[in-house]
Amino acid sequence: MTDNLEQLIKEAVEKALEGDMDAINNIEDRVTRSKAKAALVKAKREAAKEKPEVSSDESDSNQDSAKIKTSNENIAELIIQQFPEDINKDLCSEGHIQIHPKNWMAIAKYLRDDPACLFDSLQCITGVDLGEESDLEVRYNLHSMTHLHAIEVRITCSRNNAKVPSVESIWRIGDWFERETYDMYGIEFDGHRDLSRILLPEDWEGWPLRKDYDVQETYHGIVVPKVKEGWE
Amino acid sequence: MGVFENKFQDNVVVASLDKLLGWARSTSPWFFQFGLACCAIEMMATAASRHDLMRIGMLPRSSPRQADVMIVAGTVTLKMALRVKKLYEQMANPKYVISMGSCATSGGPYWQHGYHVLKGVDLVVPVDVYVPGCPPRPEALIEGLLKLQEKIQSDRPLTRKIA
Numbered sequence: 123m124t125d126n127l128e129q130l131i132k133e134a135v136e137k138a139l140e141g142d143m144d145a146i147n148n149i150e151d152r153v154t155r156s157k158a159k160a161a162l163v164k165a166k167r168e169a170a171k172e173k174p175e176v177s178s179d180e181s182d183s184n185q186d187s188a189k190i191k192t193s194n195e196n197i198a199e200l201i202i203q204q205f206p207e208d209i210n211k212d213l214c215s216e217g218h219i220q221i222h223p224k225n226w227m228a229i230a231k232y233l234r235d236d237p238a239c240l241f242d243s244l245q246c247i248t249g250v251d252l253g254e255e256s257d258l259e260v261r262y263n264l265h266s267m268t269h270l271h272a273i274e275v276r277i278t279c280s281r282n283n284a285k286v287p288s289v290e291s292i293w294r295i296g297d298w299f300e301r302e303t304y305d306m307y308g309i310e311f312d313g314h315r316d317l318s319r320i321l322l323p324e325d326w327e328g329w330p331l332r333k334d335y336d337v338q339e340t341y342h343g344i345v346v347p348k349v350k351e352g353w354e
Numbered sequence: 355m356g357v358f359e360n361k362f363q364d365n366v367v368v369a370s371l372d373k374l375l376g377w378a379r380s381t382s383p384w385f386f387q388f389g390l391a392c393c394a395i396e397m398m399a400t401a402a403s404r405h406d407l408m409r410i411g412m413l414p415r416s417s418p419r420q421a422d423v424m425i426v427a428g429t430v431t432l433k434m435a436l437r438v439k440k441l442y443e444q445m446a447n448p449k450y451v452i453s454m455g456s457c458a459t460s461g462g463p464y465w466q467h468g469y470h471v472l473k474g475v476d477l478v479v480p481v482d483v484y485v486p487g488c489p490p491r492p493e494a495l496i497e498g499l500l501k502l503q504e505k506i507q508s509d510r511p512l513t514r515k516i517a
Contacts, residue, residue, distance in 0.1 A: 322470065323433040330469055337469045341432045347473055 247299035249307035380506035386421035387414035391428025
């Protein structure tokens with residue numbers, strides 16, 4: 123009896139692997155059916171294990187990452203052609219494009235509208251503090267739904283006069299991203315329609331994610347204790 | 355009950371008004387329904403059918419005017435601290451506060467580096483019961499609520515307090 127069942131399951135799994143799921147679904151006994159499904163999952167898993175050894179060079183995920191890697195360089199070349207003075211070629215790499223802040227609005231418009239770029243989605247804006255003696259940096263992650271490529275644009279600005287043109291009028295989502303970056307790093311985005319703090323209260327002092335940030339001692343009469351010593 | 359012994363029918367209970375008020379208050383402390391962080395999930399679980407806060411007379415109210423107990427469930431940021439204080443002030447007397455979880459009690463994991471976190475809600479409102487845990491399980495919160503009920507019951511609202 124058990125031999126018969128095993129035989130039945132084996133045949134059903136073989137048929138299912140060829141694409142005929144009815145072979146399993148038509149088994150009347152519930153227990154046998156679930157056993158057959160478990161065997162199918164196992165068989166599929168083993169098949170997937172063997173695959174990458176055969177064709178590791180041509181797997182889909184590798185192709186995608188290669189595409190993203192090269193897209194930064196390609197887009198950088200496009201920008202060099204269009205705006206030769208606004209790109210810092212020395213600092214560009216496979217991972218990102220370094221741009222001077224002055225002409226950023228025009229470059230952003232170009233990146234969104236040019237048929238070769240078509241970056242219609244601004245996925246993230248974030249700030250980086252490069253060190254107490256050093257500059258601040260804004261990073262933009264752009265993605266194109268048409269070409270399915272992505273780039274990272276970086277703009278540095280000085281710590282004491284941190285100003286970068288706002289791209290909120292180009293990508294509407296930039297509104298809150300820029301407010302958050304302003305909230306945490308104090309980077310001012312010129313041309314933003316309402317640049318105010320987004321998370322912290324309006325009357326907060328200082329920019330918390332800067333490396334030289336000093337916690338304020340009281341907030342509306344509430345003492346903010348500074349616990350500096352500890353496990354560090 | 356002294357002089358009142360056997361003076362009434364069997365279905366009449368005689369008690370001092372003071373005790374009666376304490377009993378009435380303690381058996382229906384409606385709590386203020388607001389959660390600040392993950393503790394709120396446990397508070398919701400406590401109020402839901404498995405643990406069923408209704409059986410100890412507690413039901414959530416959405417307005418501070420109708421609530422007797424404020425359960426501070428979660429991390430109180432400095433921005434929120436001012437609002438928590440305002441909400442507490444809007445509640446009608448008698449009012450009680452439960453500090454639920456380590457964030458509300460002491461700042462919890464934000465004790466050292468959380469520049470934006472209030473280090474204990476007792477810095478802005480008086481707290482009656484602290485419930486430890488991160489977050490406390492519903493059983494722990496119920497334990498805290500029963501402790502609060504004991505506290506309310508021991509109040510004597512009509513007795514003049516001698517300083």
